[in-house]
Amino acid sequence: MIIAQNTLKTGKFVTVKQEKQTTGQVKIITENGKRYLELSPDFSTAKGPDVQVILHRNSQIGVNPQQNEYFNVASLKSFEGGQRYLIPDYVNINDFKSVGIWCREFNVTFAFASI
Numbered sequence: 734m735i736i737a738q739n740t741l742k743t744g745k746f747v748t749v750k751q752e753k754q755t756t757g758q759v760k761i762i763t764e765n766g767k768r769y770l771e772l773s774p775d776f777s778t779a780k781g782p783d784v785q786v787i788l789h790r791n792s793q794i795g796v797n798p799q800q801n802e803y804f805n806v807a808s809l810k811s812f813e814g815g816q817r818y819l820i821p822d823y824v825n826i827n828d829f830k831s832v833g834i835w836c837r838e839f840n841v842t843f844a845f846a847s848i
Contacts, residue, residue, distance in 0.1 A: 741762060778812055786834065
C-alpha cells in the first residue's frame with residue numbers, strides 16, 4: 734500500500750502561560766486525501782482539565798481567546814508524545830494561522846505554534 738503524504742504547514746510551540754510549559758512542534762499534513770494535525774514525538778505540555786487542540790485565525794494566540802477566533806479540532810489525547818488529529822474536510826486551513834493548546838474549562842491558552 735502506497736501512502737501519499739504531503740506536509741502543508743509546520744510550526745514550533747511557544748509557551749503563553751509560563752506555568753504551562755509546552756515544547757515540541759506541529760505539522761499539518763495530507764495523507765491519502767485526508768488532512769491531519771500532527772504533534773511531534775517530543776511534544777510535551779502541562780496537565781490541565783479539558784485541554785483542547787485548536788486552530789486559530791491569528792499567528793499568535795493570547796491567554797484568553799475569543800470563541801469566534803478559533804476552531805476546536807479535538808480534545809488533547811495525551812500531555813506528551815506524538816499524536817494525530819483528523820481535520821474535517823469542511824475546515825479551510827488557510828483561514829487559520831496557528832495551532833493552540835488550550836484549556837476550555839478556564840479559557841486559558843497554554844501555548845501556540847504559528848503555521
